[in-house]
Amino acid sequence: ENDISLVPIITSRFSATWKIGKYLNQLLQPFTDKILHSTTFVDEIDFIRKLNHYVNTEHRLRPTTLFCTIKITNFYTLDEHQNMLDVIGYFLQDNLATNKLESLIIQTIRNLLYLFLYNNIFYYKDNIYKCSQGSPNIMGLTETLSNIYLFVWQKKILKEIDQNIEFLGRYEDQIFFTWNKSSAIELETFIENIREKHWNVRFQKFISTNVQFLNASIENRQGQLYSQVHCDSNMSRYTLPYLLGHSKSAHSDWLQTALIRAVCYCTSVDDFQQERIVLELTYLINAYSLLFVETHVKHFFNYFHAQTMRYSRSQSTYDKFRQQWFKFVEQRYELSEQLEKFNKNGRLIQFNYIYDFDSRCRFNREFYRLWSHYFQKHPTLSEENSEVILSTKHFHSLNTLLAIDKPPYTTVQQ
Known part of the structure; x- marks a missing residue:
């Protein structure tokens, strides 16, 4: 009735194929991520950061540029197993310098994938x-295999567009690219030809100068990019996410x-201020204190010493403020890559502790100070050689508060 599609969740943890899938994903995912990096969006902000670079740094947006979005509707069931195995095999052959990925040859990887x-x-x-x-x-391997398959599939689009002019990227099952080659009708014909030749990949497309992608409204206004946060009319406006x-x-x-x-997301200062107000109201409506909201919002603006920006309507001042955040985001991605390296080498340490009240920030600062003091010369636990992440959790959860444990089974002897 509401055009809602449901996807079944198959619980397969600890099944016969679970360990095989986990091992293969640890092998394939890092290699795949490197190959797919140039055409992959890490998240929403990464998408808008790269699009902003395409428009404002490379100046490649034209008044006639079209936007096209593609939503893959069968992301987890793209093709039959044998075809999937063949695609993975071709992908490895094309991108490996030798016939081996770490200690496994391609045929062994295919054999393990077959079992999985x-x-x-x-x-x-x-x-x-x-x-x-x-x-x-x-299972993580399922997404990795789908990413490889779609990377090979989207090459059909890459062959038709000039990568020196166009912008293309994918986030999971969603693709965004620009089109300057011809009219919207010719672009639609081109995409429909891909659909007919590769009918197993089912998708929905949208072509216009004004599209929605990853919760953003993107519009080409005569060669000028306009964007803002997209509000889904089917979702409540003032609801916090379940975390x-x-x-x-x-x-x-x-x-x-x-x-x-x-x-x-917001290219206009007015849109940004409106979104900020909505966020503040959302927290107040959901019973967070005014002190909580004020503290966090002030911290956001004070990060770049831009206290006056909170109520400013100056577009030029906002543009400078916005560029500072783009640089911050880029640095954060670099930090994430460093954390990934620490994690891969077994030097990312994560601690959880019970927290219900009092100063969490002060506790964290004191913990890091003591850690640095006692392990500053340690060969693996020093700040230079490891990374420590602290996170908090409730003493109580919904499970402990609401769930009733099943009584233990007893054996009846006769």
Whole structure:
């Protein structure tokens, strides 16, 4: 009735294929991410950052430039297993300097993938089923395989566009690219030809000078980029997201992220100020104190010593403020890459601690100070050689408060 599509969740953890899938994903994902990096958006802010670079740094947006978005509707079930195996094999052959990825040759990887894909079995309503396409979407390997498959598929688009002029990228099952080659009708014909030749990839497309992509409204106004945060009419305007972990701490981080997204998405200072007001009202409506909101919003503006920007309507001042945040985001991505390296080398240390009240920031500062003092000369635990992440959690959770444990089974002896 509401045009809502449902995707079944297959619980496969600790199944026969779980360990194979986990091992293969640890092998394939880092290699795949490097190959796909140039045409992949990490998240929403990464998309708008790269689009801003395309428009304002490279100056490649023209008055006639069209935007095209593609939504893959069968991301987790793109093709039959044998075709998927063939695509993965070709991908590895094209991108590996030798016939091996780390310690495994390509044929061994294919053999393990065969075991994984053809042996995902699940039980439903007194029947046992086997996946004929795709694999359980809660497994990381499933997404990695789909990313590889779509990378090969989207080359059909890349062949037709001039990468020195156009902009193209994908975030999971969504693709965005610009088109300067011809009219919208010819672009639509081109995409429909791809659909006919590769019918197994099902997708929805939208072509216009005004599109929505990753919660952003993007518009080409005669060669000038206009963007703002897109509000889905089907979603409540003043609702906070459901977050795992310590809700207050998580919502603190989310407010910071939402403000950064607002300043990156909104090209107009008026749109940004409107979005900021909505965010502040959202927290107040959801019972957060005025002190909480004021503290976080002031911290956001004070980060670049731009206290007056909170109520400013100056477009030129806002443009400078916005560029500062783009630079900040770029530095944050570089830091994330460093953390990933620490994690890969087993030197990323994460601690959780119970937190319900009092000064979390002061505790964190004191913890890091003591850690640095006692481990400053340690070969692996020093600041230079490792990274420590502190996170908080509630003492109580919904499970402990509302759930009732099942009574233990007893064996009846006769």
